[in-house]
Amino acid sequence: MGKHTVVTKNKKNFDENKFFPKKWLGQNFLLDENIRDKIIKAASLTPNDILIEIGPGKGFLTHALTKIAKHVIAIEIDNDLSQSLPKNLGSPNNLTILTQDARNTNFSDLIQNQRKYKFMGNLPYYAASPLIRKVLTSEKKPSEIIIMLQLEVAQRMVAQPGKMSLLSVFTQMFGNPTIIAKVKPTSFYPRPKVFSAIVRIEVFQKPLISQKQQLSFFNFLKIGFNTPRKQLHNALRNGLNSSSNDIKLILNKCGISYTQRPASLNLNNWYSLYKILESQIPNMDKDIEIS
Ligand code: SAM
Numbered sequence: 519m520g521k522h523t524v525v526t527k528n529k530k531n532f533d534e535n536k537f538f539p540k541k542w543l544g545q546n547f548l549l550d551e552n553i554r555d556k557i558i559k560a561a562s563l564t565p566n567d568i569l570i571e572i573g574p575g576k577g578f579l580t581h582a583l584t585k586i587a588k589h590v591i592a593i594e595i596d597n598d599l600s601q602s603l604p605k606n607l608g609s610p611n612n613l614t615i616l617t618q619d620a621r622n623t624n625f626s627d628l629i630q631n632q633r634k635y636k637f638m639g640n641l642p643y644y645a646a647s648p649l650i651r652k653v654l655t656s657e658k659k660p661s662e663i664i665i666m667l668q669l670e671v672a673q674r675m676v677a678q679p680g681k682m683s684l685l686s687v688f689t690q691m692f693g694n695p696t697i698i699a700k701v702k703p704t705s706f707y708p709r710p711k712v713f714s715a716i717v718r719i720e721v722f723q724k725p726l727i728s729q730k731q732q733l734s735f736f737n738f739l740k741i742g743f744n745t746p747r748k749q750l751h752n753a754l755r756n757g758l759n760s761s762s763n764d765i766k767l768i769l770n771k772c773g774i775s776y777t778q779r780p781a782s783l784n785l786n787n788w789y790s791l792y793k794i795l796e797s798q799i800p801n802m803d804k805d806i807e808i809s
Contacts, residue, residue, distance in 0.1 A: 524551045528549035543596055544573075544641070553699070553705050556716055557579060558582055558586070568634065569591065569635065570625055570635060570637050570660070572593055573641065576606065577607045579639075583638070592614070595618065595620070600616075621645055621649060625637070637660040637665070641666060641667050654721065657729060664716070664718050665717055666715070669701075674686055676695050680781060683743060688735075689719065695718070696719075697717055699715065727789075734796060737800070739788070742757075743780050750779060751765045769791075771790075772791050
């Protein structure tokens with residue numbers, strides 16, 4: 519069957535069931551079997567895999583995951599969907615469905631004494647950044663993250679010095695992200711306004727930033743990227759209540775020129791700055807967005 523035919527057939531199922539997607543929950547359902555296969559291939563799944571899937575929806579991806587993996591733990595916020603999901607998928611006994619907000623879920627608790635797990639999903643786009651931050655900093659980290667999200671967010675995750683943002687630095691401190699494929703709006707129902715991307719992140723099991731430092735490192739980046747178009751010394755001086763002279767000396771010590779803007783620093787620059795300035799970082803809100 520051609521690609522177009524597969525998408526049309528899946529879209530017809532939605533029409534016949536008179537299902538109304540909830541826009542506010544980021545419900546853009548995947549229809550395209552070729553894209554689903556690319557997600558599965560990117561995850562290199564085996565019968566030993568334990569998976570956490572965010573937002574199973576109507577189970578288009580979940581169904582394929584349960585056919586290969588040992589166990590799938592699917593977290594869905596929408597009770598209407600999670601109630602009907604097991605029956606729709608033929609009640610597979612390797613599927614656990616939790617009806618809850620994945621942003622408030624402790625992934626380490628779900629995994630308990632399993633050695634390894636993979637984190638997957640066609641993410642609800644409104645919650646993609648908080649979910650990525652949450653899973654990258656969870657105590658028990660997945661070995662890999664294979665997700666679909668907005669292309670623009672994916673491009674920021676993989677950006678290199680010159681174009682880096684808080685999201686790029688934070689993601690790359692905790693893992694190695696790659697864009698696997700770009701995905702057109704026509705692959706979904708309803709169609710999102712923007713292109714999407716499949717991203718794989720190989721997660722570092724022992725990142726440079728320790729469990730204890732994660733929040734202060736995040737807050738430090740938040741300060742550093744506060745005025746991204748201005749030279750970095752301005753943001754550091756204001757955010758850390760320091761003198762121009764102190765900041766000048768510290769930048770110099772880290773091999774960073776006084777005129778550099780935050781987007782131009784590399785990961786080593788950020789890490790060495792953080793190590794020197796760690797004790798000066800104020801306590802800030804825990805729930806700030808990555809962007
Ligand atoms: N996996 C399905 C697919 O690919 O067709 C659905 C993907 S859809 C982009 C996102 C799914 O995440 C929806 O089913 C939505 O109800 C669910 N969702 C939205 N916000 C959520 C949250 N905070 N926690 C868990 N699930 C959420």
